[in-house]
Amino acid sequence: MVNENFNARKCQDGFIPAHSEYRLRLSEQESEKMLFWNYYINKKYPHRMTWNTGRHRYLDNKWVAQILQDIVSLKRLPQEREHVQRFFKYFCRMNEIDMEKLPGPKGALLSA
Template sequence: MELVGKAIKHVTFGRGVITNRTDNILTVDFAGNHKKFLFPDAFSRFISITDEEGQAYVGKILDDISKIKNAEQLEQERLQRMLFLKVAPESQAAFGFMENSRNTVLKSWSVFAGNYLSGYSKGTPKVPTRLKLNSACLLTECPAGCLEEERRIIGAFMVKDDFEGKYCEDGIIPSHETYRILLNDKDGELLFWDYFSSTTRSPRWGRMEMKYFSNLQMKCILNDMQKIITDPLQRETASNFYRYFCKVNRLSTTEEES
């Protein structure tokens, strides 16, 4: 929009007219007294434009700048939370689709922690207290007619980066908007129980929807997932996921990169 010729009002100098605009500098004529102002900064503190069209134009610019600053502030706060986050060694969760529907989970990219099966809280949603912004949710299924040993990994996602499990009273765990992986039939198969020792007894999932497990085990799973994905774009997404997971859990990736 052309601002030259627009009338403005200054808190000290009174009414004036914009006579020139060069990049981010406005020149305003106050009855022969020419002043220069930063654009659009001055409109948030010293000057206002008098017509509605000009007000809408400047207002949108200021609003866009405010949104960018707010987003940058939120990102800084998120990075600070990551920096000072106390990382628990077993803050990852696997889900068995005992109470979840595969279609619902993959459509919403959120997963239900399941209900308590006994005790005072029986029948109410399980509060996923161990899950924080460093947690990943592993999606597994045991197809009808298969043995539990054949339970396979179908996908994973990082929790939303402002998620705090202890406050999740409805048991619904939302995913991060970026860090999501879904394996397909063209990719290789990863069996869930291969990452857990079964020397003492046969694999058994039980009735609970969610199981906690270690950060190091999740690291191994995510590393293997990125290796078996065949689609180049999906593989890059999985690689970024893996690196982000290691970063927020303060785990090294050097052994895989060498």
């Protein structure tokens, strides 16, 4: 997550600083449970789970909210879980996402 005052138009060096509070670190075990294809789907080829071309993928804000919501359920320590829950709420507020109406993930892996 970037700071509230980050202006992408003024970014000349390509470095995007992370928010001082809203940042996460997953353990190796947690990261293995977060499957990209649970969230991402190529609309042209919905049953393909390959990169094909390009180095970067755009993630819809709803997908990021779904990812954060799933990370909340992964965290076992109460303080970590609360931190991710605050991050999730902040992200939804900043991106005008209604947490109560957020659909579940519908990525290629879940559609297969």
